[in-house]
Structure formats: C-alpha cells, structure tokens
Amino acid sequence: SYELTQPPSVSVSPGQTASITCSGDKLGDKYVCWYQQKPGQSPVLVIYQDTKRPSGIPERFSGSNSGNTATLTISGTQAMDEADYYCQAWDSSTEVFGGGTKLTVL
Amino acid sequence: QLQLQESGPGLVKPSETLSLTCTVSGDSISSNSYYWGWIRQPPGKGLQWIGSISSSGSTYYNPSLKSRVTILVDTSKNQFSLKLSSVTAADTAVYYCARTSSTIVGATTAHWFDPWGQGTLVTVSS
Numbered sequence: 521s522y523e524l525t526q527p528p529s530v531s532v533s534p535g536q537t538a539s540i541t542c543s544g545d546k547l548g549d550k551y552v553c554w555y556q557q558k559p560g561q562s563p564v565l566v567i568y569q570d571t572k573r574p575s576g577i578p579e580r581f582s583g584s585n586s587g588n589t590a591t592l593t594i595s596g597t598q599a600m601d602e603a604d605y606y607c608q609a610w611d612s613s614t615e616v617f618g619g620g621t622k623l624t625v626l
Numbered sequence: 627q628l629q630l631q632e633s634g635p636g637l638v639k640p641s642e643t644l645s646l647t648c649t650v651s652g653d654s655i656s657s658n659s660y661y662w663g664w665i666r667q668p669p670g671k672g673l674q675w676i677g678s679i680s681s682s683g684s685t686y687y688n689p690s691l692k693s694r695v696t697i698l699v700d701t702s703k704n705q706f707s708l709k710l711s712s713v714t715a716a717d718t719a720v721y722y723c724a725r726t727s728s729t730i731v732g733a734t735t736a737h738w739f740d741p742w743g744q745g746t747l748v749t750v751s752s
Contacts, residue, residue, distance in 0.1 A: 521689065551736030555673075562722060563673065565740040569729065574740060606673055610728075610737040613686050615663070615675035 522611040524618035538594040542607030552590040558603045628652040630743035644710040648723030656681040661726035666719040720745040
C-alpha cells in the first residue's frame, strides 16, 4: 500500500517561513492536498491539487509538489498557525493520509 | 453553506457494530458529482480514511477495513451512514464525515475532503 511520510514536528519563529514536507514514491506524479487541525477541532483544507488555496485561506499558505516530495510552506508564520498538518493523496482507489506534523511557533 | 453533522452512539461494546449517520445540510447530497466520506482519528493519533460513497451508491473502502465496513446513502434524507462490524478497542476514535471533491487533469486524479463535520467520539468498551 502507498505511504506518505511527514516529519513528526517542525518549529518556526513568528514571522519566519515554515516548511512541512510530505514524502512518497513518485509523489510528484500525484496530486496532494493539505489540512490544518487545531486542538479539539476538525481538519480544515488549506491546499488542494498541490498548489490551490480554498476561499478564505490566507495567501501565506502555499504548496508545491515535485519528485518524491510535496511541501506546504507558510510564509510569515503567525502564532495562530500552530497546529497539526496532514498531507493526503489519492492512489489506486485509496485515500492516503500522512502521519501528520505538529507545527510549533515559538 | 454546506454543513455536515455526525450522529450516533458514543459507546459501543466490543464485538458489536458501530453505526453512525452523517446529515448533510445546505445542499442536496445528490447535486453535482461529489463523493461523501468517513475518516477517523484515534485519540492522539493521525487521520485514517475509512471509505467513501457517491450519491448513486458507488463505494470504495480502505483495504485494511473493507471486510468490516459498509457505507450507505439515503438521498431522501440527505444522509449517508457508516457501519463498522466486530469492533475492538482499536476502533475507539473520533469519526468525521466529509465531502469529497475531485478533479482529473490528464491521467492524474486529485481528491480532497472539504468541508468536514465536527466529529463524534466513539468509544469501544464493555
């Protein structure tokens, strides 16, 4: 079965750029989306189809996908961005989630 | 504004069947060509997709759960449901329902879940 691998944690200082990676075999040949989940809340879609932002998602969220790695980038990270982030892709009629990355803003 | 709401028992005994319903409001479950999915999250852990269904009843399931999962749709009630049989403590989780959107570009398919319901905690315990 297909697997997506994310680092368990990433730290960033306020105002700096945070990069969260998601790795999988030939992931660049698939489309990736990203979710933000804050404690006690449901996941929220922040990036879909590799690079697209849903309405209402701040421009500081961006995505890329090439080779074996997709990346969620948060520019000018704010304290409110502290959350868990999950990548997801579709492979062989299966929805696959990454294990999640805890983003700490300190 | 599309909203989804999960409902069902919060406590299920081991070996019994977990049953949940997702009620969709703000749009018809039959409109467009969306799929409707179930995802779960054990306490303190990550997300696991369970399965999805179209408004016409076409389904696809997580292979690791397929033998125990049934997802049905009731368009007259604008609902879809989840049944998970022979549950154990490992099935304790927050269960979410969500709309699945998709697009195909060339030979590549993109899927994403949006929006999600608020989630409901189901505990498996005697």
